[in-house]
Amino acid sequence: MSKAKHPQTLAIRGSKEQTHYNEHNQALFLTSSFMFDSAADGAALFNKTKAGYTYSRTANPTITAFQNRVAHLEKAEAAVATATGMAAIQAALLTFLNAGDHLISSRSLFGTTAGYLEGHVTRFGIDITFVSQTDISEWAAAIRPNTKMMFLETPSNPLGEVADLGALAELAHQHGILLAVDNCFCSPAIQQPLTLGADLSIQSATKGIDGQGRVLGGVVCGKAELIQQIALYVNSAGISLAPFNAWVLLGGCETLPLRLRAQNQAALALAQWLQQQPQVEKVYYAGLPENPQAELVRKQQSGGGSVLALEVKGGQEAAWHIIDHVGIFSKTANFGDVKSTITHPWTTTHGRMSAEAKQAAGIKPNLIRISVGLEDLEDLKADLAEVLAQLPV
Numbered sequence: 001m002s003k004a005k006h007p008q009t010l011a012i013r014g015s016k017e018q019t020h021y022n023e024h025n026q027a028l029f030l031t032s033s034f035m036f037d038s039a040a041d042g043a044a045l046f047n048k049t050k051a052g053y054t055y056s057r058t059a060n061p062t063i064t065a066f067q068n069r070v071a072h073l074e075k076a077e078a079a080v081a082t083a084t085g086m087a088a089i090q091a092a093l094l095t096f097l098n099a100g101d102h103l104i105s106s107r108s109l110f111g112t113t114a115g116y117l118e119g120h121v122t123r124f125g126i127d128i129t130f131v132s133q134t135d136i137s138e139w140a141a142a143i144r145p146n147t148k149m150m151f152l153e154t155p156s157n158p159l160g161e162v163a164d165l166g167a168l169a170e171l172a173h174q175h176g177i178l179l180a181v182d183n184c185f186c187s188p189a190i191q192q193p194l195t196l197g198a199d200l201s202i203q204s205a206t207k208g209i210d211g212q213g214r215v216l217g218g219v220v221c222g223k224a225e226l227i228q229q230i231a232l233y234v235n236s237a238g239i240s241l242a243p244f245n246a247w248v249l250l251g252g253c254e255t256l257p258l259r260l261r262a263q264n265q266a267a268l269a270l271a272q273w274l275q276q277q278p279q280v281e282k283v284y285y286a287g288l289p290e291n292p293q294a295e296l297v298r299k300q301q302s303g304g305g306s307v308l309a310l311e312v313k314g315g316q317e318a319a320w321h322i323i324d325h326v327g328i329f330s331k332t333a334n335f336g337d338v339k340s341t342i343t344h345p346w347t348t349t350h351g352r353m354s355a356e357a358k359q360a361a362g363i364k365p366n367l368i369r370i371s372v373g374l375e376d377l378e379d380l381k382a383d384l385a386e387v388l389a390q391l392p393v
């Protein structure tokens with residue numbers, strides 16, 4: 001077991017002990033199945049009296065290495081990888097929720113998550129109450145005898161609203177409820193929800209962990225006892241991560257803390273610069289010192305993250321003008337990438353939500369979401385300045 005404690009070392013060395021042929025870089029085990037020495041050996045592997053690999057939907061050495069690496073970063077006992085971030089959310093929820101159970105969720109959610117909860121989870125006889133991300137009294141009032149889980153993302157996509165994980169964990173645990181947290185806006189490099197009291201920390205590894213927009217992936221971290229149950233669900237539902245994606249994501253882990261450190265700084269500087277632009281009505285960034293939640297952010301996160309949002313004067317037309325005319329920012333919905341990205345949540349990431357649901361979550365037609373990458377900050381500012389100058393103030 002590695003003696004390292006610091007994220008940058010854990011990101012690179014966290015699972016060094018798990019090599020199979022002394023390979024310096026984790027090898028890619030691109031195989032769907034593993035052979036047994038005999039029929040009895042196969043039986044022993046399947047009934048788990050012998051440790052080993054059988055089939056890559058169940059387990060694969062490259063995926064195991066990735067899971068262990070993320071578990072180190074999240075300060076978790078265990079992790080289970082999934083095909084996507086949405087698969088990680090599905091697995092975390094459906095492993096523990098049964099027909100007749102009740103889920104409390106923040107209403108400040110990524111649009112696809114909101115659609116999944118309302119459009120699919122409810123089809124299985126699971127009741128959901130949506131509450132404010134920040135008002136603990138709403139969470140407390142929503143608790144019922146059959147409430148099994150509380151779910152939220154912090155900071156939320158796209159407005160960066162932060163939930164008080166310590167307070168919510170205390171409330172949840174008083175009632176025997178699990179607290180599941182989507183940690184993908186921060187990544188484990190800057191926030192470890194389990195250390196703040198959450199039971200499950202969920203990642204879309206597609207975002208910061210990859211960091212270079214190559215593959216999809218997800219991971220759920222928590223106590224070994226919970227993760228074992230989720231791993232069984234992932235295996236049965238067939239929503240496992242592909243070994244190739246695990247291998248790519250392992251590489252992403254190695255530069256994650258360094259990337260996030262630089263992205264935190266650049267995102268803060270860009271948010272502060274945007275606040276001074278007359279065409280900008282409001283900037284949302286968890287790391288802003290004047291953010292009313294700044295103290296909570298400092299307690300929970302070691303940085304504001306790479307994503308900010310801004311409301312511009314001139315409504316959707318002005319927002320679209322900016323998106324259409326920037327030269328460096330990629331027009332795409334992904335975030336946490338080394339390439340800066342720009343998107344219009346109202347019509348893309350949150351487009352499936354009703355206008356009322358978007359308004360309730362604070363998402364307006366004049367909102368733009370920016371993920372700050374690793375390009376030179378002065379180039380990013382100049383790109384935005386040129387387009388902002390084309391808009392009325």
Ligand SMILES: Cc1ncc(COP(=O)(O)O)c(C=O)c1O
Pocket residue numbers: 084085086087110113153157182184185204205206207216217218
């Ligand atoms: C907050 C949040 N959670 C989960 C997801 C889903 O991740 P994936 O696209 O890997 O399924 C996303 C995707 O954008 C997201 O923004």
